[in-house]
Structure formats: structure tokens, C-alpha cells
Amino acid sequence: MGKILAVTNQKGGVGKTTTCINLAASLVATKRRVLLVDLDPQGNATMGSGVAKNELERSVYDVLIGECEIERAIQATEQAGYDILPANGDLTAAEVELLDLSSKEKRLAYALRKVQDNYDFILIDCPPSLNMLTVNALAAANGVVIPMQCEYYALEGLSALIDTIGRITEVLNPGLEIEGLLRTMYDPRNGLTNDVSAQLTQHFGDRVYRTVIPRNVRLAEAPSHGLPAMVYDKQSKGALAYLALAGELIRKQEKPRQAISA
Ligand code: ADP
Ligand code: MG
Numbered sequence: 001m002g003k004i005l006a007v008t009n010q011k012g013g014v015g016k017t018t019t020c021i022n023l024a025a026s027l028v029a030t031k032r033r034v035l036l037v038d039l040d041p042q043g044n045a046t047m048g049s050g051v052a053k054n055e056l057e058r059s060v061y062d063v064l065i066g067e068c069e070i071e072r073a074i075q076a077t078e079q080a081g082y083d084i085l086p087a088n089g090d091l092t093a094a095e096v097e098l099l100d101l102s103s104k105e106k107r108l109a110y111a112l113r114k115v116q117d118n119y120d121f122i123l124i125d126c127p128p129s130l131n132m133l134t135v136n137a138l139a140a141a142n143g144v145v146i147p148m149q150c151e152y153y154a155l156e157g158l159s160a161l162i163d164t165i166g167r168i169t170e171v172l173n174p175g176l177e178i179e180g181l182l183r184t185m186y187d188p189r190n191g192l193t194n195d196v197s198a199q200l201t202q203h204f205g206d207r208v209y210r211t212v213i214p215r216n217v218r219l220a221e222a223p224s225h226g227l228p229a230m231v232y233d234k235q236s237k238g239a240l241a242y243l244a245l246a247g248e249l250i251r252k253q254e255k256p257r258q259a260i261s262a
Contacts, residue, residue, distance in 0.1 A: 002035070002119035003253060004112060005179055006141035011157050012128035015147040015184030017044045018219055020125040021080070022239065023145075024049075025228030026246035028081035032120040035074065038087035039108070039137055040127040046086040049077045050226030053088035061090040063111050064136070065097055070111040080228050083119075091133070098132050105132070105172055109140035130164050138168040143179030147213075150183055150196035155203075178207055180252075182245065186212040211245040214238065 007016050007023075017040070024036045038045040038060060043053035058073040063085065074085050098104040112122060123145075124137040138144065144165055148154045162178070169176045181204055187193050201208050213219075216238030222229045229239040 002033070002116050002122050003143065004116070004122045004124065004141045005143050005145050006124045006126055006134075006137040007145045007147065008124075008126035008134055008137060008161070009146050009148055009157070010128055010130045010134070010161060011148075011154075014149050014154075015182075015213065016040075016128075017048060017125050018223075019145065019147045019182060019184065019213070019242075020045050020123050021048045021223070021228045022219065022230060022242035023246060023249070024082045024121075024123050025080055025230035026239075026243045027121050027249075029230055029243060030246055030250065032246075032250070033118065034082035035085065035115065035119045035122045036082050037085045037108070037112075037122060037124040037137075039091070039124050039133050040087060041089050041091040042127070043086065043088040043091075044223070045125040046084060046088065047226065048223035049080045049082070049084050049086075049228070051075065051077060051084055051086050053086060056086050056088055059090060060085050060087045060108075061094050064091075064094050064107050065101065066107075070114055074115065079226075079231050081231070095132050098136075105135050105139045108136040109173075112140050130161070134164075135168065135172075138165060138176060139172045141173070141176060143177050145179050145182060147182045147184045148200075149185050150190075150193040150200070152192060152196070154196055155199060178204075180207055180209045180249075182209050183212045185215045187215055209245060209248055211241060211248050213241045213245070216241070 024034045027034045046053045062068040063070045126134045218233045218236035219238035222232035
């Protein structure tokens, strides 16, 4: 059964979508089967994976409101190598429409259950807020990946997110764990970056990924070609950093198993 990871942070522009696309492609490069769920009405993960968001016949919206089976809304990407459950602006309406539906927080969880065996990893790209869509992602996930920029206000936003995760764990999804905090757009020459980074490690210890994602122009360019950096320029620093992150994630995942067999 695939591991479901919600990539979330209520702050916009911290690298959630970039992380989803490039981690998905890196996991594929290491022969894992991956589904990327775009849960942001902006549809950036959809476009960045080479899927035209305005030409979708079916999207995650239809799945959430029960208009279509998840298998029919998932599509293969042409070059990125993973499957995607795409999104577009229709999803904005889901936030309101979900409120009137039964099990409104669990609809994504129930849908993903049907396809979980087909994948090794399912990554969910969350919108930049702690709304009903994000609640659905957290209710469906086994782990949360939190991308963050090491800047002054980063830690402040983090406590609200950790509180939310705690509440979801209590009432909806007891198995939910913080899988890891990911430092993105990292610039080691910046003193503040280093300070915030040190504070993070102090608070969260080994839940901070060792891999850091550098600021890299290829990561910013690749989406306009509808490609992950791994495909657009696989030797770029950005692509290599996400490949290292995939390795770290896989090792973390496989560790308990090794311990049992040892
Ligand atoms: P979010 O999904 O959290 O809103 P994005 O992944 O869309 O954030 O990133 C915000 C912007 O920063 C995008 O234009 C993206 O291309 C750029 N970006 C993200 N990560 C990097 C990076 N490591 N280096 C350079 N640009 C980046
Ligand atoms: Mg995004």
C-alpha cells in the first residue's frame, strides 16, 4: 500500500508545488510508482506536469463531490513519468460544496483508498491555506511534508500548522505523522537563513530533512515547459537536490523494515 504524503504549508510561495513535482519525478527516477494529487485550485502542479488545466474532462473536483470515480480522473503524464489527479479553478467551488456533503473531511481519503495499492507514493499538493481541502489532505495522509523558507516569519506560521496537524490527529486521523520539514530556496550565504535553520533543527531534530533545496533557476524555469527539473535538466543542482531528498525519504521509509529483518 502506497505511502500518502501531504505536502503542506499555509504560506504561499514556499515551494510546495515545486517539491511535489520534483519529488514525484525523483521517486519515479528511482523506480517508484507515484501519483501526484493536485489539491490547489490554482492548478500549478497540473500545469507544471504538462497537463493543460483548462482542458480537463475530469478533475479532483469531480472526485471530491462524488461525480466520478477516482480511476477515471487520474491521467498519466506524458514526460514527467508519474500519474496525476489534476485540478483547476473548479476546485474553488468544492470548498463550499463539501460542507453540505457527508464525511466532508474524509472524501479524498476514501477515494485514495481505491488506488493506494497501485502506487508506492501518493503526494498531495495542498493549497496555501488551512481550509477544507487541506483538511481532506491531512485526513488522507500518513505523513506531512512541510516545505519552508528559512526566513524570519517562517517559524511563526509553523506553529499554527503544527496545531492543525495535532487537531487532525486527535479527531480524524490518528496515524498522521510529521514526516519531515524541508528547507527550500536555501541560501547558505544568508546569515538569517542559517539562524532560522539552526532553530528548526533545535526544535524538530531529525524531523528536519538533511537534504536542503538550494535556490536554483532551473527549478523555477522547468514548470513553464510543463516538466519537472529532473526531466528538463537532470544535472541541475535543483534536480539533484530533489533526487537526494527522494533517497532520504525512501531510506526513512525502509528503515523499520530493515530493522525487522536484521
Ligand atoms: P507554493 O506551491 O508553496 O506556493 P511554489 O513551488 O509554487 O510554491 O514556488 C513559488 C515560486 O518559487 C515559484 O515561482 C517557483 O518556481 C519558485 N521556486 C520554488 N522553489 C525554488 C527553488 N528551490 N529555487 C528557485 N525557485 C524556486
Ligand atoms: Mg503551490
